[in-house]
């Protein structure tokens with residue numbers, strides 16, 4: 004039986020970096036500013052669970068919860084030449100909605 008050797012080999016890191024058990028699509032939100040909260044919600048990727056007032060913008064920040072992994076983000080929406088959304092991972096504890 005080569006199971007032990009195979010297991011050891013399977014533990015080797017690939018060139019993709021740190022091992023992530025299951026990469027959720029929400030990992031892309033933080034690196035890009037074109038994820039429209041409303042579109043993501045319509046696609047059932049996230050749901051909006053609350054808002055946070057933002058003095059710098061026309062619209063309040065929205066607190067979004069990933070439907071894939073439950074991670075929360077605070078999203079600031081702004082407009083420069085075109086609309087953008089800044090997704091920041093939220094450390095706030097879960098609240099009952």
Ligand SMILES: [Zn+2]
Pocket residue numbers: 027028029030069070071072073074
């Ligand atoms: Zn997620």
